[in-house]
Amino acid sequence: MLGAIAGDIIGSTREFNPVKTTEFPLFTESSTFTDDSVLTVAVADCILNNGRYEYYLKEYGNRFPNAGYGGMFSNWLAANTCQPYNSFGNGSAMRVSPVGFAFDTLEEVLSQAKASAIVTHNHPEGIKGAQAVAAAVFLAKSEHGKDDIREFCQDRFGYDLSLKLDEIRPGYFFDVTCQGSVPQSIIAFLESENYEDAVRKAVSLGGDADTMACIAGSIAEAYYGEVPGSIVSEVRRILDTSLMDIVDEFYERFA
Numbered sequence: 339m340l341g342a343i344a345g346d347i348i349g350s351t352r353e354f355n356p357v358k359t360t361e362f363p364l365f366t367e368s369s370t371f372t373d374d375s376v377l378t379v380a381v382a383d384c385i386l387n388n389g390r391y392e393y394y395l396k397e398y399g400n401r402f403p404n405a406g407y408g409g410m411f412s413n414w415l416a417a418n419t420c421q422p423y424n425s426f427g428n429g430s431a432m433r434v435s436p437v438g439f440a441f442d443t444l445e446e447v448l449s450q451a452k453a454s455a456i457v458t459h460n461h462p463e464g465i466k467g468a469q470a471v472a473a474a475v476f477l478a479k480s481e482h483g484k485d486d487i488r489e490f491c492q493d494r495f496g497y498d499l500s501l502k503l504d505e506i507r508p509g510y511f512f513d514v515t516c517q518g519s520v521p522q523s524i525i526a527f528l529e530s531e532n533y534e535d536a537v538r539k540a541v542s543l544g545g546d547a548d549t550m551a552c553i554a555g556s557i558a559e560a561y562y563g564e565v566p567g568s569i570v571s572e573v574r575r576i577l578d579t580s581l582m583d584i585v586d587e588f589y590e591r592f593a
Protein backbone atom coordinates (compact mmCIF):
# COMPACT_ATOMS: atom_id res chain seq x y z
CA MET A 339 0.00 0.00 0.00
CA LEU A 340 2.95 2.36 0.53
CA GLY A 341 3.69 1.81 -3.13
CA ALA A 342 0.36 3.33 -4.10
CA ILE A 343 0.68 6.26 -1.69
CA ALA A 344 4.25 7.03 -2.72
CA GLY A 345 3.19 6.98 -6.37
CA ASP A 346 0.39 9.41 -5.59
CA ILE A 347 2.73 11.82 -3.80
CA ILE A 348 5.40 11.59 -6.51
CA GLY A 349 2.83 12.16 -9.25
CA SER A 350 1.02 14.97 -7.41
CA THR A 351 3.20 17.72 -8.88
CA ARG A 352 2.77 16.39 -12.43
CA GLU A 353 -1.00 15.94 -12.60
CA PHE A 354 -1.47 19.38 -14.17
CA ASN A 355 2.15 19.95 -15.13
CA PRO A 356 2.81 16.88 -17.30
CA VAL A 357 6.18 15.57 -18.43
CA LYS A 358 7.03 13.16 -21.21
CA THR A 359 10.25 11.91 -19.67
CA THR A 360 11.33 9.73 -16.77
CA GLU A 361 13.87 12.36 -15.71
CA PHE A 362 12.23 14.52 -13.06
CA PRO A 363 12.69 15.05 -9.30
CA LEU A 364 10.71 12.52 -7.31
CA PHE A 365 9.84 14.97 -4.56
CA THR A 366 9.61 18.75 -4.49
CA GLU A 367 8.39 21.34 -1.99
CA SER A 368 4.96 21.05 -3.62
CA SER A 369 4.69 17.26 -3.30
CA THR A 370 1.60 16.24 -1.36
CA PHE A 371 -0.81 13.38 -0.86
CA THR A 372 -4.12 13.60 -2.70
CA ASP A 373 -7.47 11.84 -2.82
CA ASP A 374 -5.71 8.72 -4.11
CA SER A 375 -3.90 8.28 -0.79
CA VAL A 376 -6.86 9.27 1.37
CA LEU A 377 -9.21 6.78 -0.27
CA THR A 378 -6.60 4.03 -0.41
CA VAL A 379 -6.28 4.32 3.36
CA ALA A 380 -10.08 4.39 3.66
CA VAL A 381 -10.28 1.04 1.86
CA ALA A 382 -7.50 -0.36 4.06
CA ASP A 383 -9.24 0.79 7.24
CA CYS A 384 -12.51 -0.72 6.02
CA ILE A 385 -10.79 -4.07 5.50
CA LEU A 386 -9.12 -3.91 8.91
CA ASN A 387 -12.50 -3.43 10.57
CA ASN A 388 -14.61 -5.59 8.26
CA GLY A 389 -16.73 -2.53 7.52
CA ARG A 390 -18.80 -1.21 4.66
CA TYR A 391 -16.83 0.47 1.90
CA GLU A 392 -19.30 3.29 1.33
CA TYR A 393 -19.21 4.34 4.98
CA TYR A 394 -15.42 4.44 5.16
CA LEU A 395 -15.09 6.29 1.85
CA LYS A 396 -17.56 8.92 3.05
CA GLU A 397 -15.90 9.23 6.44
CA TYR A 398 -12.41 9.73 5.02
CA GLY A 399 -13.57 11.90 2.15
CA ASN A 400 -15.32 14.29 4.50
CA ARG A 401 -12.42 14.23 6.94
CA PHE A 402 -10.07 15.39 4.16
CA PRO A 403 -12.35 17.59 2.05
CA ASN A 404 -9.59 19.36 0.12
CA ALA A 405 -7.75 16.30 -1.19
CA GLY A 406 -8.70 16.93 -4.82
CA TYR A 407 -11.74 14.75 -5.48
CA GLY A 408 -13.56 14.70 -8.79
CA GLY A 409 -16.83 16.56 -9.09
CA MET A 410 -19.11 13.52 -9.01
CA PHE A 411 -17.35 12.05 -5.99
CA SER A 412 -17.57 15.41 -4.19
CA ASN A 413 -21.30 15.46 -4.83
CA TRP A 414 -21.53 11.90 -3.51
CA LEU A 415 -19.71 12.94 -0.34
CA ALA A 416 -22.15 15.79 0.21
CA ALA A 417 -25.28 13.72 -0.44
CA ASN A 418 -27.40 12.27 2.32
CA THR A 419 -27.45 8.88 0.61
CA CYS A 420 -24.77 6.48 -0.62
CA GLN A 421 -26.21 5.79 -4.06
CA PRO A 422 -23.58 5.06 -6.75
CA TYR A 423 -23.37 7.32 -9.78
CA ASN A 424 -22.40 4.94 -12.61
CA SER A 425 -18.86 6.27 -12.93
CA PHE A 426 -16.14 4.69 -15.04
CA GLY A 427 -13.50 7.08 -13.73
CA ASN A 428 -10.19 5.76 -12.43
CA GLY A 429 -11.12 6.56 -8.82
CA SER A 430 -12.20 2.96 -8.32
CA ALA A 431 -8.79 1.72 -9.47
CA MET A 432 -6.63 4.19 -7.58
CA ARG A 433 -7.97 3.18 -4.15
CA VAL A 434 -8.21 -0.61 -4.52
CA SER A 435 -4.67 -1.85 -3.88
CA PRO A 436 -5.27 -2.89 -0.22
CA VAL A 437 -7.72 -5.49 -1.51
CA GLY A 438 -4.98 -7.17 -3.51
CA PHE A 439 -2.73 -7.36 -0.46
CA ALA A 440 -5.30 -8.40 2.15
CA PHE A 441 -7.17 -11.35 0.68
CA ASP A 442 -5.92 -14.88 0.14
CA THR A 443 -7.51 -16.05 -3.10
CA LEU A 444 -8.00 -14.48 -6.50
CA GLU A 445 -11.73 -15.07 -6.24
CA GLU A 446 -11.90 -13.10 -2.97
CA VAL A 447 -9.83 -10.32 -4.46
CA LEU A 448 -12.08 -9.97 -7.50
CA SER A 449 -15.20 -10.03 -5.33
CA GLN A 450 -13.89 -7.47 -2.86
CA ALA A 451 -12.54 -5.23 -5.61
CA LYS A 452 -16.01 -5.16 -7.14
CA ALA A 453 -17.56 -4.44 -3.74
CA SER A 454 -15.17 -1.54 -3.16
CA ALA A 455 -15.94 -0.09 -6.59
CA ILE A 456 -19.71 -0.38 -6.96
CA VAL A 457 -20.53 1.89 -4.02
CA THR A 458 -19.60 4.75 -6.37
CA HIS A 459 -18.28 3.35 -9.65
CA ASN A 460 -20.96 0.84 -10.64
CA HIS A 461 -20.35 1.23 -14.37
CA PRO A 462 -18.85 -1.99 -15.84
CA GLU A 463 -15.64 -0.18 -16.78
CA GLY A 464 -15.31 1.23 -13.26
CA ILE A 465 -15.67 -2.24 -11.78
CA LYS A 466 -13.29 -3.75 -14.32
CA GLY A 467 -10.60 -1.16 -13.60
CA ALA A 468 -10.69 -1.88 -9.88
CA GLN A 469 -10.65 -5.63 -10.41
CA ALA A 470 -7.74 -5.44 -12.84
CA VAL A 471 -5.53 -3.47 -10.46
CA ALA A 472 -6.41 -5.59 -7.43
CA ALA A 473 -5.83 -8.79 -9.39
CA ALA A 474 -2.47 -7.53 -10.66
CA VAL A 475 -1.42 -6.71 -7.09
CA PHE A 476 -2.55 -10.14 -5.88
CA LEU A 477 -0.76 -12.01 -8.67
CA ALA A 478 2.38 -9.93 -8.17
CA LYS A 479 2.51 -10.58 -4.42
CA SER A 480 1.89 -14.28 -5.14
CA GLU A 481 5.10 -14.40 -7.18
CA HIS A 482 3.49 -14.70 -10.58
CA GLY A 483 5.63 -13.40 -13.42
CA LYS A 484 4.90 -10.37 -15.55
CA ASP A 485 3.78 -12.56 -18.46
CA ASP A 486 1.17 -14.18 -16.19
CA ILE A 487 -0.07 -10.79 -15.02
CA ARG A 488 -0.23 -9.46 -18.57
CA GLU A 489 -2.06 -12.53 -19.84
CA PHE A 490 -4.61 -12.53 -17.03
CA CYS A 491 -5.46 -8.85 -17.40
CA GLN A 492 -5.77 -9.17 -21.15
CA ASP A 493 -7.88 -12.33 -21.08
CA ARG A 494 -10.11 -11.43 -18.13
CA PHE A 495 -10.62 -7.72 -18.74
CA GLY A 496 -9.97 -7.28 -22.43
CA TYR A 497 -7.18 -4.75 -21.96
CA ASP A 498 -4.63 -4.47 -24.76
CA LEU A 499 -1.29 -4.65 -22.97
CA SER A 500 0.75 -5.35 -26.08
CA LEU A 501 1.75 -1.74 -26.78
CA LYS A 502 5.04 -0.29 -25.61
CA LEU A 503 5.26 2.91 -23.61
CA ASP A 504 7.31 4.51 -26.39
CA GLU A 505 4.36 3.88 -28.70
CA ILE A 506 1.80 5.21 -26.23
CA ARG A 507 3.62 8.28 -24.91
CA PRO A 508 3.68 10.63 -27.94
CA GLY A 509 -0.09 10.72 -28.42
CA TYR A 510 -1.21 10.13 -24.86
CA PHE A 511 -3.08 12.82 -22.97
CA PHE A 512 -4.84 13.42 -19.66
CA ASP A 513 -7.52 10.75 -19.25
CA VAL A 514 -9.31 10.00 -15.98
CA THR A 515 -11.32 7.01 -17.21
CA CYS A 516 -10.45 3.48 -16.16
CA GLN A 517 -10.29 2.28 -19.75
CA GLY A 518 -8.03 5.19 -20.69
CA SER A 519 -5.55 5.02 -17.82
CA VAL A 520 -5.55 1.62 -16.10
CA PRO A 521 -4.06 -0.39 -19.02
CA GLN A 522 -1.36 2.23 -19.53
CA SER A 523 -0.52 2.17 -15.82
CA ILE A 524 -0.23 -1.62 -15.87
CA ILE A 525 2.07 -1.40 -18.90
CA ALA A 526 4.28 1.07 -16.99
CA PHE A 527 4.71 -1.61 -14.33
CA LEU A 528 5.26 -4.38 -16.87
CA GLU A 529 8.11 -2.44 -18.52
CA SER A 530 9.73 -1.44 -15.24
CA GLU A 531 12.98 -2.66 -13.76
CA ASN A 532 12.22 -1.73 -10.14
CA TYR A 533 9.71 0.20 -8.04
CA GLU A 534 11.06 3.67 -8.77
CA ASP A 535 11.28 2.91 -12.49
CA ALA A 536 7.62 1.85 -12.58
CA VAL A 537 6.50 5.13 -11.00
CA ARG A 538 8.74 7.21 -13.25
CA LYS A 539 7.42 5.44 -16.33
CA ALA A 540 3.79 5.98 -15.28
CA VAL A 541 4.38 9.70 -14.75
CA SER A 542 6.29 9.98 -18.03
CA LEU A 543 3.15 9.28 -20.07
CA GLY A 544 1.98 12.82 -19.30
CA GLY A 545 -1.50 11.84 -18.15
CA ASP A 546 -3.29 11.68 -14.80
CA ALA A 547 0.10 11.38 -13.17
CA ASP A 548 -0.73 10.92 -9.50
CA THR A 549 -3.34 8.23 -10.15
CA MET A 550 -1.32 6.40 -12.78
CA ALA A 551 1.77 6.39 -10.55
CA CYS A 552 -0.44 5.24 -7.67
CA ILE A 553 -1.68 2.27 -9.72
CA ALA A 554 1.71 1.33 -11.18
CA GLY A 555 3.35 1.82 -7.79
CA SER A 556 0.92 -0.48 -6.02
CA ILE A 557 1.61 -3.34 -8.42
CA ALA A 558 5.35 -2.65 -8.39
CA GLU A 559 5.52 -2.83 -4.60
CA ALA A 560 3.77 -6.19 -4.66
CA TYR A 561 6.05 -7.52 -7.41
CA TYR A 562 9.43 -6.18 -6.26
CA GLY A 563 8.68 -6.72 -2.58
CA GLU A 564 9.36 -3.28 -1.16
CA VAL A 565 9.42 0.45 -1.64
CA PRO A 566 12.94 1.93 -1.31
CA GLY A 567 13.65 3.30 2.13
CA SER A 568 14.46 6.80 0.89
CA ILE A 569 11.01 7.01 -0.70
CA VAL A 570 9.28 5.60 2.37
CA SER A 571 10.99 8.28 4.48
CA GLU A 572 9.51 11.00 2.28
CA VAL A 573 6.07 9.41 2.47
CA ARG A 574 6.25 9.36 6.26
CA ARG A 575 7.26 13.02 6.26
CA ILE A 576 4.44 14.13 3.94
CA LEU A 577 1.49 11.88 4.75
CA ASP A 578 -0.94 12.91 7.49
CA THR A 579 -0.02 11.03 10.67
CA SER A 580 -3.52 9.65 11.18
CA LEU A 581 -3.38 8.11 7.71
CA MET A 582 0.11 6.75 8.35
CA ASP A 583 -1.13 5.05 11.51
CA ILE A 584 -3.64 3.04 9.45
CA VAL A 585 -0.94 2.17 6.93
CA ASP A 586 1.26 0.82 9.71
CA GLU A 587 -1.62 -1.15 11.19
CA PHE A 588 -2.40 -2.62 7.78
CA TYR A 589 1.19 -3.78 7.33
CA GLU A 590 1.21 -5.35 10.78
CA ARG A 591 -1.87 -7.37 9.86
CA PHE A 592 -1.18 -8.29 6.25
CA ALA A 593 2.50 -7.82 5.39
